[in-house]
Amino acid sequence: MQIPNGLDGQGAERHGRDKPLLSVSGVSHYYGDRIGCRNVSFTLYPGEVLAIVGESGSGKTTLLNCISTRMEPTTGEVTYRFRDGSVKNLYRMGEAERRFLMRTDWGFVHQNPADGLRMTVSAGANVGERLMAVGERHYGRIRETATDWLTKVEIAADRIDDQPRAFSGGMRQRLQIARNLVTHPRLVFMDEPTGGLDVSVQARMLDLLRGLVADLGLAVIIVTHDLAVARLLSHRMMVMKDGEVIETGLTDQLLDDPQAAYTQLLVSSILQV
Amino acid sequence: MYVAVKGGEKAIDNAHRLLADRRRGDPEISELSLDQISGQLSLAVDRVMSEGSLYDRELAALAIKQARGDLIEAIFLVRAYRTTLPRFGYSEPIDTGDMKLERRISATYKDLPGGQMLGPTFDYTHRLLDPALAGETVPDAPERRFEEAPEKPMRVSDILAGEGLIEPDGDPSGRDPADITRTPLEFPLERETRLQALSRGDEGFLLALGYSTQRGYARNHPFVGEIRIGEVEVEFEAPELGGASVLGRVQITECQMVNQFKGSAKAPPQFTRSYGLVFGQSERKAMSMALCDRALRAGELGEDRVAAAQDEEFVISHSDNVQATGFVEHLKLPHYVDFQAELELVRKMRAEHAHRAENMQEAAE
């Protein structure tokens, strides 16, 4: 069913969609003399999924860390449009504001779920933590929301009091996703989210991610070395090599008609499979 | 009727009287003198001075006697006395290059200017109990190499530094030293602050941590560049007296280790330093301290922190034996109020558990 256009909130949302959510301009990071990434600029719009692809050492994780405030870039700036419409430079914000942003409006899904979960507290508390961090003080509601999210990521509700230590790799990753999405973030960073999983589990995880991203209208920046992941999830792609962006474009077009020789090589290597 | 226990005060007095009696031991046997302790148990005295952070052989001997030979208790006594002393200022840095040596060895050179000097070491003794020591003995007079004042050989680290083979040492000039007895620790620490904490840290704890680095938990390929034991002058700058005056001499043990090299695109490879310094004669402590110092420099030298010995908060927060023994032993104090609260809760939870089991039983029937 179509939602009518006249609703106020919807109108404001649509209006907001015309403006970039995240703008990255001239971001470089050096490790001493060595280049991590160099002079990267792009904009990301609400609800858009951008894949950053490249082999290991290409600078894609460095770039992800620079734009998600996990590592300060050597030069360049990153601005973000807040829910109230204000636009701020991430590296001029105070640490308190930045950390608040990271646990409310943003999410970060690590390749290794143990890096993003508290392994010694229950699944319910893992999902509930962000709610409690922003002031939710009703145990029943926290639990209800947690149960709801576990179901959404296909974890049985009766596992709510189990610790992630007792979960399989795929379940841990789904739990990490639920933990990130519970505050309805607008932007989620993902670092090889299917990287550590078996091939059979990967496919299911990609389906789940695709569904959630579409349902929630999430903007996502996903780093992957796997073109198949980029093809399934992303609208746009950025190809990196030796710290620089060598090609960008709509995912379908870029995969159909790669321009750079390196991209052609990457694409041909997956098409043979 | 039961009446709440009374008489804590009397019990404490009586306990102290009994302690005094047990400390004295058999009154038929002559009492230890402080001279005997400082003269014949001198390494115990050294440890108490070192970890008590107070250079006074007589007070350390008294503390050992009062503590019945429990060295951590003795360290505690010395610390509690030291802390009440007014602070007039800080001495000038001592110059270990100007040390009047009694022992000096290097493991990195077969021979070197000034030579290897073994000094009074257990190193090459056979550890056989010597029944002769059970009685009174008069040892042979020691040989003295130098009749006059001995020469002052160059430090091994200075020899390496002359060639640029080892990283430069820190330069402390122009500012007051940190003082962990006057300023609360704030992590992360400067290296000088860390070294102070290590120097008064527990010998056993640092020994175990240093040992762990050798067994692969943060290996740093150490060589003993030099260990020197001897006396140095302590100078104090008092403006009223117009310049520095010598307060006296203290015996110290210094260990300079030479460790795995480090280089970068800009700087050529160099050995790195680590350092141990304690009052009196204690190579074990000085060496352990140097191993820990090197491990704790991991962050500064861009190494991954993977082991306990590299974790500054862990090592420094737990190295002080006076703090550690106090907190461990405080578990002896009454905790019955908190225990009562836990007791109530456990009873309540057990009752709830039994109630649930009953309900399930009924439901099943």
Place this chain on the structure above:
Amino acid sequence: MTLQDTGLAAYNFAYLDEQTKRMIRRAILKAIAIPGYQVPFASREMPMPYGWGTGGVQVTASIIGPEDVLKVIDQGSDDTTNAVSIRKFFEKTAGVETTTRTGEATVIQTRHRIPEAPLKEGQVLVYQVPIPEPLRFLEPRETETRKMHALEEYGLMHVKLYEDIARNGHIATTYAYPVKVEGRYVMDPSPTPKFDNPKMDNCAALQLFGAGREKRIYAIPPYTSVVSLDFEDHPFEVNRFEQPCALCGAEGVYLDEMILDDKGGRMFCCSDTDFCEERRGEAESVSASNGEIV
């Protein structure tokens, strides 16, 4: 210095030298200015072991004057060994008057309890604190916990309470129950039973907390809001005892359980021994009472 010079006479009033007292008083003033914030201070070695009240003793030594009247309790009692030992320490080093009566004391040093009788303006309650950091067992690193306090990131504290409820059906913290002071800092009330938490709220007396080994001082100024952390649907509750004190008949007070024999015989009586004795004294001399309330 020879040993003969170093008798007790060489120690200052209340043991600590005046330089040290000034340093501690500055820390106390800062603590009062930022209620619930842990102020680092250069804790001294004291002549009693760490963990046995060195923080409380340093705070008391820094604020006590010759006119003060001191009361020392441990587990609510004036007569437990450590309370006796600390009281004697101040009798010896400061020569101050001591008392067991809560109402008469100007300074009360305590371990693990808050007196039952309400405290008054002008009184100071000094707590001995073993681990001042309420987040310590959730996050062992000082560098991280300081940041969490600075940024008011207390979600983790509620995660712990959530886990309690999920596992046990209720919050299973019975002592050292965390509180929020003046709507800002989460604070450890020292290992007092949570029964005593409500007494901290809006208290007329100044409450000072000293942690010697951990080198921290914190404070709750008079009439400050102190709220025990909880959930709306699992509100903070204090433990209630089913029976009154077997000695004085008091209800709504904290009781100690006394084992009477090896056949399960036990009785419950006031943990606050002074409170209990005063009540019993009053009961005996009801007729003689001239209405003087202490």
